[in-house]
Amino acid sequence: MPFVSVLRRKVDPAIISDRARGMMLGLAVGDALGAAVEWLEPGQITARHGGPLRDLAPSTAWELGEWTDDTAMALALAESLADRGGWDEDDVLARYLVWERAAPRDIAPSVRAALTHSRTADEARAAALRYRRLSRDGGPDNASLCRTAPVAIRYRTDAGALERVSRADSGLTHDDPLAGDACVILNLTIAALIMDRKLPSSTSPVGQVAERAMAESAADLLPVVQTDLVGVLTAMRVGYAAAFGHETFEDALVFAVNLGGDADSNAAVAGALAGARFGASEIPARWVEPLRARDRISGVALRLLRA
Numbered sequence: 001m002p003f004v005s006v007l008r009r010k011v012d013p014a015i016i017s018d019r020a021r022g023m024m025l026g027l028a029v030g031d032a033l034g035a036a037v038e039w040l041e042p043g044q045i046t047a048r049h050g051g052p053l054r055d056l057a058p059s060t061a062w063e064l065g066e067w068t069d070d071t072a073m074a075l076a077l078a079e080s081l082a083d084r085g086g087w088d089e090d091d092v093l094a095r096y097l098v099w100e101r102a103a104p105r106d107i108a109p110s111v112r113a114a115l116t117h118s119r120t121a122d123e124a125r126a127a128a129l130r131y132r133r134l135s136r137d138g139g140p141d142n143a144s145l146c147r148t149a150p151v152a153i154r155y156r157t158d159a160g161a162l163e164r165v166s167r168a169d170s171g172l173t174h175d176d177p178l179a180g181d182a183c184v185i186l187n188l189t190i191a192a193l194i195m196d197r198k199l200p201s202s203t204s205p206v207g208q209v210a211e212r213a214m215a216e217s218a219a220d221l222l223p224v225v226q227t228d229l230v231g232v233l234t235a236m237r238v239g240y241a242a243a244f245g246h247e248t249f250e251d252a253l254v255f256a257v258n259l260g261g262d263a264d265s266n267a268a269v270a271g272a273l274a275g276a277r278f279g280a281s282e283i284p285a286r287w288v289e290p291l292r293a294r295d296r297i298s299g300v301a302l303r304l305l306r307a
Contacts, residue, residue, distance in 0.1 A: 019194040021301045022280035022282070023272050023275045023301065024078065026249065026275020027269075027271045027272040031267065032065055032066060034256070038262065041260045067264075069111070077169060087165040089168060100112070129175040143265075144170035145182050146265045149187065153190075153194065156191040156195055157191075159188065163187075193273070234261070
């Protein structure tokens with residue numbers, strides 16, 4: 001997967017910190033916003049909330065400010081990278097297993113299949129392979145994409161390591177190169193936003209999807225959001241259209257969430273991108289203040305910058 005080299009420039013450390021925190025908080029905020037309207041259609045969202053959803057809301061499954069498996073796994077990955085100073089496959093897997101063994105309320109079938117009976121990374125990858133061979137769902141789901149963004153902070157200045165670790169983490173639960181490609185493209189984009197570099201360009205199919213998605217509208221996306229509910233490319237398209245088609249963090253997330261479908265996962269990807277683009281300082285306080293574990297999420301972003 002050839003990538004065009006990016007321009008390097010000196011960036012104010014305070015801006016880097018704001019964007020890194022924005023990425024982590026944005027992911028969690030998007031997840032928490034979308035959790036209230038997961039699997040709904042836009043008309044149902046409007047009927048339930050009296051218009052487009054613009055604020056965190058509780059649902060039958062989630063409390064106000066509570067996030068789902070997307071943030072739970074991203075936080076586990078982020079804390080492993082920060083605690084270990086980089087990628088430690090055994091440590092990452094151990095954290096995923098502790099979370100999975102605690103019977104979370106929300107877990108992707110692909111992730112459950114890879115982790116439930118596994119004790120080692122090799123066992124997890126073998127289980128992921130079996131799941132792919134038995135699955136009739138078509139392409140890979142979005143579960144590895146939604147958790148992978150912390151890699152972009154830790155390896156923001158090392159594109160080679162970023163690509164290697166993004167693929168390694170995705171491969172623990174997803175035996176599909178398309179999922180790995182999506183994680184790489186997303187993380188290269190986030191790293192470029194944090195470091196104020198030129199966005200990556202790729203001739204790969206996933207890279208082309210991301211590039212075209214920057215100009216897509218709600219009308220373009222609604223059919224796929226409501227049919228390919230958990231597809232990795234659907235999450236990519238929503239995330240890029242939201243983050244690069246709007247000029248505020250709030251507008252980006254409102255756009256992503258109100259498309260419905262797998263709203264928490266799609267908005268988590270959108271939030272990671274928009275948070276890295278606009279920074280934590282641009283995330284509405286009314287979204288951050290009720291967010292579960294907001295200080296922990298913000299703090300691990302800063303720890304990743306020092307790892």
